[in-house]
Amino acid sequence: MATPLRIATVNVNGVRAAYKKGMAEWLAERNVDILALQEVRATTEILEDLLGPEWDILHDGATAKGRAGVALASRNKASIHRVALGADDFDSAGRWLEADYEVGNSIVTVVSTYVHSGVVDTPKQDEKWKFLDAMNERLPELAAHNPLSLIVGDLNVGHREIDIKNWRGNRTSAGFLPRERAYFDRFFGPEGETVTGVDGSTGPGHGWVDVGRQWAGEVDGPYTWWSQRGQAFDNDSGWRIDYHMATPALAATVKHYTVDKASAWDTRWSDHSPVVVDYLVD
Template sequence: MPRLRLATINTNGIRAAYRKGMGEWLDGRDVDILAIQEVRASTDDITELLGPEWNVVHDEASAKGRAGVALASRRKAEIHRVELGAKTFDSAGRWLEADYDVDGTIVTVVSTYVHSGEADTPKQDEKWKFLDAMSRRLPALERHNELAVVVGDLNVGHTPLDIKNWKGNVKRAGFLPRERAYFDRFFGPRGKKVEGADGSTGRGLGWVDIGRQQAGDVEGPYTWWSWRGAAFDNDTGWRIDYQMATPALAARVKHYSVDRAESYDKRWSDHTPVVVDYDI
């Protein structure tokens, strides 16, 4: 059975990441499809950095030098889509879907970069809009293809296991109860009533958090650490980079890895790659 190795990484600027060592990581990782967030570069830049063997689809942000999501693969995307939500909603540079033919089986991959937000500000209003749009798109995505996966920097720690110092962050964007309630519904049993972290109720969508499924009920493993202080050295991090899959694709997971750098000086992003092997 063919293996599909899917990696996701928020590069915090792909050109800077390459200057710091991203290329060496990629060369040694045997990745089939690479999802990138916060590209902050042109499609030509991505292609030049990755090399001619990679086929790149890219959705730039409306504001130059901001956000940007991409998918790079050894195979060409059969089709790709960038629309999310109403036409009046600007999701440019934050949602990119592509269908890939993996030895005769179509797999749908989404690279997404959810807004970081800021509590009680217009930035948070944009995040609510994006999470609402995701909530509507996920069921349609599964109807489109039962083998689908949404990967990227989702900028929300779902439970206290996902943030080292969660008690000090319950009023901050990234761990607000209302944000976490969306994830309660994303990962809740399909069609069943789910009570969210904020006390709201809704219906579960049935998607699977591959990281939590594979790691179990343990702290982390974290995927983002501040550049400041000793956060990385003390492993004071957040798990905000996800691979979330339909149940049919989640059943095909063979290996999950968080590629944490060996030391602070070996980091090439404030995030770390999340790599999953699927049997297709």
């Protein structure tokens, strides 16, 4: 018999602040089985205290205190977990956390990741390139490790024009640079085929599935992040930068996808909205 599995991902923009603004109430109502968090910005002890003893918590904090941090919280304990991404001299702390979970008769691998936001022509963007390069190498390894694999989190790249409301005004901004988007062309391109990216570069496709785009179709959004500036939220002038990236076998089990957008600006507990997906795993 297939087993239902609800996985949610959200950049909390500081878990303590999120809890003060209403995250606990949201979580209590959503019946999530695996919760992926980014920008935790707290210690493991604080995270455990906030979520409570019913959750098994894995947390990888950033090297710099009070920055980044990714976590996976689950109803059932992970069988194994891994951290670090890329070369040994690359600091990926607080940005990549993998775990294997027993779901029914299967193992599902889930990654919570927080890609650098980047700033054009600065060392911050250089770190983003390194991270995206490391992801590009890790994707086929993950698929080989487990055909039921999932990468979720704040990937800080809007893949296509329909993923950003004001795409014309952001063509030279970090998060929508052609070179950044080309990585995603390869991530989601047909496995093994040569993919030409939006920037003209070529490389092999990895065959992963953008669950949000697969579910929503060729429509604007649905957006997952809105700037705190101006009336971005009220005008729905957002970016779709929070993803469920699944291997084809896992993507085939999706039963529902939703972005839990707040009803109003003043009811938000993060500048990102949770992305919640229901899978049905054999």
